[in-house]
Amino acid sequence: MIAGARLAASRRVSGLVGVILTGFCSALAAGLLILILGYVVVQGWGAINPAFLTQLPHPVGVSGGGVANGIVGTLIIVALAMLMAVPVGVLTGLYLAIYGRGLTAECVRFLAEVLSGVPSIAIGLFAYTILVQPFRHFSGLSAAFAFAILMLPLMIRTSEEAIRGVPTAIREGALALGLPDYGGVIHVVLPAARPLIVTGLLLAIARVTGETAPLLFTAFGSEFWELNPGNPMATLAMQIFKYAISPYDDWHRQAWGGALLLILAVLVLNVGARWALRGRAKRS
Amino acid sequence: MIQRAIDGRETSAATAVKVRVSHLDVYYGSNHAIRDASLDIEENQVTALIGPSGCGKSTFIRAINRLHDLTPSARVSGKVELDDVDIYSRDVDPIVMRRRVGMVFQRPNPFPMSIYDNVAYGPRVNGERNASRIAVLVEDSLRHAALWDEVKDRLSESGVALSGGQQQRLCIARVLSLRPEVILMDEPASALDPIATAKIEELIAELREQYTVVIVTHSMAQAGRVSDRTAFFLNGSIVEAGPTNQIFTRPKERRTEDYITGRFG
Structure with a gap:
């Protein structure tokens, strides 16, 4: 009896320890996220104003200016990346889901998995080798390819x-x-799968929007309005990087502002992805 | 085996054979799902396929529409003649053939598009471009499927938003829009409540006037209510086939009698 009671007590204790430990770690994880978000908002909020969103960067020593060209550059590069990744990605997914069988399909699936683990800087280097070196100049297109x-x-x-x-x-x-x-697949199966595919696309965009490493030797950066993806382009992520490591307070503030913009964009994409899914759940 | 094949051929002189299945075998990999099945399906009659789960009824009905073409592991041998032409012969385009042989599935499978588009889809993909002719086809098909009055004011709503019974009638309307000759139904009411089931059964009775209907059903009562002829399946073979009232009251085979009186299955 006494031994049984002691066992029950020790179980209660270990159960309690488990609850406390998992609860603490969860709070730590959520707390860190809130801390980062809060810090970025506090630091970046002051930098965000109409000029920041609409003007070009000012030269060193001239205060003010904005990241408008970086916002536009990021949008263009991500849009181009989407144009390349969506057809290839969706058709490959279609092949794997419906037609692919046996060793070939397994190989494709395995390689895609490996690809998702390749460091982004290595992919940037690859884009540099085949789209920058031969043309002897950086370009938005090479960045879009890496993305x-x-x-x-x-x-x-x-x-x-x-x-x-x-x-x-x-x-x-x-x-x-x-x-x-193939008619049924195009007219019926793909439309039925669209909400989930859109969700995946939004998450993929959110994943690359904040990438900086592959941009270092592809898009490179620019101080000017650059709408031609054949030329070097400014991007928000690169501007944050450049401003953050500079010695100027004004640029530091702008780096925080840029970081806030990026986080907001990713947040909107994530909420959008959830929203696309919710519509689907309601219909079925 | 020979005896069964002969039983399956028991035709009355008054009706014509629309679909003649001879010595059909279907394999899934090494699983022999249909064994030497022969059956005559008569024009403008409702033929019910009954038997316990897993006895091959669905496999059999799918063979009449060449739906096994989609399943890589499935292999079909034997003959399925539609108006005396073997649908498995090389000269037959399965796509053209399927327009003549419509299929209603166990679970309602409306397409993720509007009610109107669900019905207009078949004619459109088969080359009908005239909008007013499509509109007439859609209304006719929905009326014929006894769904028109329930949906006429919301044709642009999603077909997926309808109730289960309405979805199934929508799928029937979709099949009717192509004016097929044969309609195959694979347990069309098994996912529906009794009221929706009654509507589908009434509908089947009406369809008989213009179409040849083959229906797979789990429910003996349903087979008794809707069908003119019945074929009893067991372990992939047709044990007995004939007029429904004869199968139900004076079966020739002991195994048919055992099944019908509820001794197994």
Whole structure:
């Protein structure tokens, strides 16, 4: 009896320790995130004003100026990356989900997995080797190419899962209406999988928007309005990097402002991804 | 085996054979799912396929529409003749053939698009471009599927938002929009409540006038209510086939009688 009671007590204690330990770690993780977000907001809020959002960077020593060219450059590069990654990613996902079988499909899946683990700086170096060196100048396009490679594994995985999630019955229904198989896939299966694919795309964009390492030797940076992706382009992430390591207080403040913008963009993308999913849950 | 094949051929003189299945075998990998099945399906009649779960009814019905083409591990041998032409012969385009043989599935499978587009989809992908002709087809098909009055004011809403029974009638309307000759139904009411089931059964009775219907059902009562002819499946073989009232009251095979009287299955 006494031994039993003692055992029960020790179980209660170890249970309590477990709850406290996991609770503490969860609070630590959530707290760190809130701390970072809060610090960025406090530091960056003051830097954000109309001029910051609409003007070009000012030369060293002239206070004020903005990161407008960096915002536009980031948008252009991400859009180009999307144009490259979406078709390849979705079609690869389609292949893996429906047509791919056996060793070939396994190899593709494995390579995509490996690709998602390759450091972004190595991918940047690759883009540099094939799109910068031969042309002898940096370009937004080479940055978009590096971003596309970074987005690809995520696009492939989410597309495959999204398309796999569409019931076979829907595909058979299209087939039974006298549609060639690819017709059913294009008209019926892909639209059914679209919400999940869009979610994956938004997360992939959020993943690359803050990437800086591959930009160092691809987009390189620019002090001017540059809308032609064939030329070196400014990006928000690069401007943060440059301003943060500078010795000027004004630039430090602008670096915080840029960081806040980036975090807000990623936050919006994540909320958007959730929203796309919620619409899907409501319909089915 | 031979005896069964002969039983399956028991036709009355008044009706024509629309689909003739002869010595059909279907394999999934090494699993022999249908064994030497032969059955005549008569025009403008409702033929019910009954039997315990896993006896091959669904596999059989899918073979009539060449849906096994999608399953890489499936292998089909034997003949399935639609109006005396073997649908598995090389000259037959399965896509053209499937327009003549419609299929309604166990679970309602409306496409993720509007009610109107669900029905208009078949005619559109088969080359109908005239909007007013499509509109007529959509209304006719929805009326024929006894769904028009319930959805006529919300044709642009998603087909997925309908109730289960409405979804199934939408799928039937979708099949009717192509004016097929044969309609295959794989347990069309098994996912529905009794009221929705009753509506589908009424509908089947009406469809008989213009179409040849083959229905797989788990429910003996349903087979009794809706069908003119019944085929009893067991372990991938057709044990017995004939007019429904004869199968239900005077089965020739002991195993049919055992199943119908509820001794197994």
